[in-house]
Amino acid sequence: MKSLSLLRTLALAAVALSAPACYRNPVTGRSSLNLVDEGTLNNMSQQQYTSFMATNKPVNGTGDATQVKRVGEKLAAAINRYFASKGQSSVLNGYKWEFNLVNSKEANAWCMPGGKVVVYSGILPVTKTEAGLAVVMGHEIAHAIARHGNERMSQGLVQQAGGAALSVALANKPAETQQLFNTAYGVTSNVVGILPYSRKHESEADEMGLIFMAMAGYDPNEAVAFWQRMAALGGSKPPELLSTHPGDQTRIDQIKKLIPKAMQYYTKN
Numbered sequence: 001m002k003s004l005s006l007l008r009t010l011a012l013a014a015v016a017l018s019a020p021a022c023y024r025n026p027v028t029g030r031s032s033l034n035l036v037d038e039g040t041l042n043n044m045s046q047q048q049y050t051s052f053m054a055t056n057k058p059v060n061g062t063g064d065a066t067q068v069k070r071v072g073e074k075l076a077a078a079i080n081r082y083f084a085s086k087g088q089s090s091v092l093n094g095y096k097w098e099f100n101l102v103n104s105k106e107a108n109a110w111c112m113p114g115g116k117v118v119v120y121s122g123i124l125p126v127t128k129t130e131a132g133l134a135v136v137m138g139h140e141i142a143h144a145i146a147r148h149g150n151e152r153m154s155q156g157l158v159q160q161a162g163g164a165a166l167s168v169a170l171a172n173k174p175a176e177t178q179q180l181f182n183t184a185y186g187v188t189s190n191v192v193g194i195l196p197y198s199r200k201h202e203s204e205a206d207e208m209g210l211i212f213m214a215m216a217g218y219d220p221n222e223a224v225a226f227w228q229r230m231a232a233l234g235g236s237k238p239p240e241l242l243s244t245h246p247g248d249q250t251r252i253d254q255i256k257k258l259i260p261k262a263m264q265y266y267t268k269n
Contacts (some may be wrong), residue, residue: 011132020192026088027146028204034147035154040112040226042094047111049098052118058100059121065101071133071216073098075141076115081148091145099137109136109231111144126229131213138216146208148201205254210262217269220262223255 024181025032059065076097083091097115104120111117127133143149212218231248 002239004153025147026091027208032147032151033154034150035180036150038094038147038150041113041150045114045116049112049114049116049118053100056102056104056118056172058102062101062109062190063125064121067130067133068101068137069129071137072097072117074216074218075134075138075212078212078217079141079145082211082215107230111137111140113144113147113149115144117141126233127226128229129222131218132226134213134216135216135223138212140204141202142205142208142212143169146204148205151201152198202251203254206251207258207261210255210258211265214262214266215269217266220259220266223259224252227252227255228231230266 024030080089080092081113092107092115094113095115096239097117099117099119101119101121105122107123107126108118109117111125117140118131119137123136124133127136136179140209210223214220231252
């Protein structure tokens with residue numbers, strides 16, 4: 001109920017933030033609803049990331065931690081090349097990449113705006129290999145770059161229209177605002193049913209993630225095996241990364257169709 005109240009409070013944030021309500025997303029090429037400007041989100045991202053890392057100390061000096069940073073750096077370099085080749089380097093304005101591993105039993109990972117990436121140790125038995133890790137990290141980074149979190153927050157604001165602006169909520173209800181932001185970007189997994197990524201978002205992140213990992217030198221065919229292992233964890237309560245996603249076999253079939261395109265990038269490396 002608190003989250004619903006907050007959403008009402010956050011409605012019509014576009015007016016206060018002077019952000020365009022709907023624009024053509026330069027990454028996805030489709031019209032997208034964005035009521036919160038990227039500068040505000042990047043500031044919130046840094047604050048929330050700092051807060052999260054203060055209570056979830058990063059793992060350092062281990063093989064797993066080194067692997068997370070290595071994969072992240074390869075992906076970041078590939079992403080920079082990808083957008084430079086398209087004349088869209090400005091998409092990454094404000095990105096200051098950081099890649100950290102934290103101890104948690106959850107099979108989860110996330111990327112905030114600005115390139116703050118966290119991998120939970122609970123997903124490493126599922127990724128198994130460096131290429132498997134590149135699948136999940138590339139996917140989560142793609143969500144951030146495509147501004148999916150902004151879009152899902154904006155959709156929530158429209159659905160719960162009526163109330164004050166985001167700036168008011170930030171000042172008066174910081175804890176609830178933090179919860180909304182964390183939910184929008186996958187940091188928390190204990191809030192059910194709020195602003196899930198749409199299937200369109202998932203398909204876009206799958207496609208971009210495959211290209212990013214391929215350009216980083218990882219075989220995109222590894223994505224099929226990774227998502228099969230994730231599906232095996234499902235049972236009656238799917239892990240966070242699958243909780244709002246397409247059906248297991250549907251996703252895997254779609255990824256198989258995307259692999260030939262990703263392989264074109266892979267073979268150029």
